Amino acid sequence: MRRCLVIDDSQVVRKVARRILTDAGFLVGEAVTGAEGLAICSQEMPEIIIVDSLLPDADSIDLISKLNSLNPEKPPFIIYCTHELKVAQIMRAKRAGAKGHMLKPFVRQQVLDCFRSFDELVEAS
Template sequence: MRRCLIVDDSQVIRKVARRILSDEGFLVGEAASGAEALEICQEEMPEIILVDSLLPDVDSIDIIARIVSIEAEIAPAILYSTHQIQLSQIMKAKRAGAKGHILKPFVRQQLLEQLRAFEDLFQK
């Protein structure tokens, strides 16, 4: 079963994403802060991580880089999630290790299409 971690301080965003992903068979974890996300990733790295562009405790770009630097059996596919397209921030996220970005609020079809693009990364 594919594991996905939703890192967002909005409980509503986490709930919507959890519902979409759970319906598709993902095992979904949640983190309301960057520190919580790091703890989860150090214990067991999920295959896919959605990271909010505005976290309450730390810069999102820094969290992406820190997650990528964790030694793990798999390298996670990280999606940078944001409310608006800011090319400079999206490029920083990609340089830090994000594989793509997605706009919030999440639309079921859009989110699932983004995740399907990562399937080839995890073929076993």
């Protein structure tokens, strides 16, 4: 079963993401802070990680870099999740290793489209 970790301090966002992803066949974990997410990934790296742009304890761009450095041979598929379309921030996230981005509030189809990119990447490799 494919695994996903949602790192977001909003309980509502985590709940919505969990429902959508569980229905799509993912095993979903949750982290409220960047430190918690990093600790989880240090133990067992999920295939996909959704990282909120505004975490209470961490700079999301730095967190993306740290998550990618945990397993440089097989980095996770990271999606940067933000509530504003700030191109400069999204580009910084992508330079740090994010493979995609989503805008909040997100809907089922938006999440599934983003995860379809992951499936296409896996099939191509």
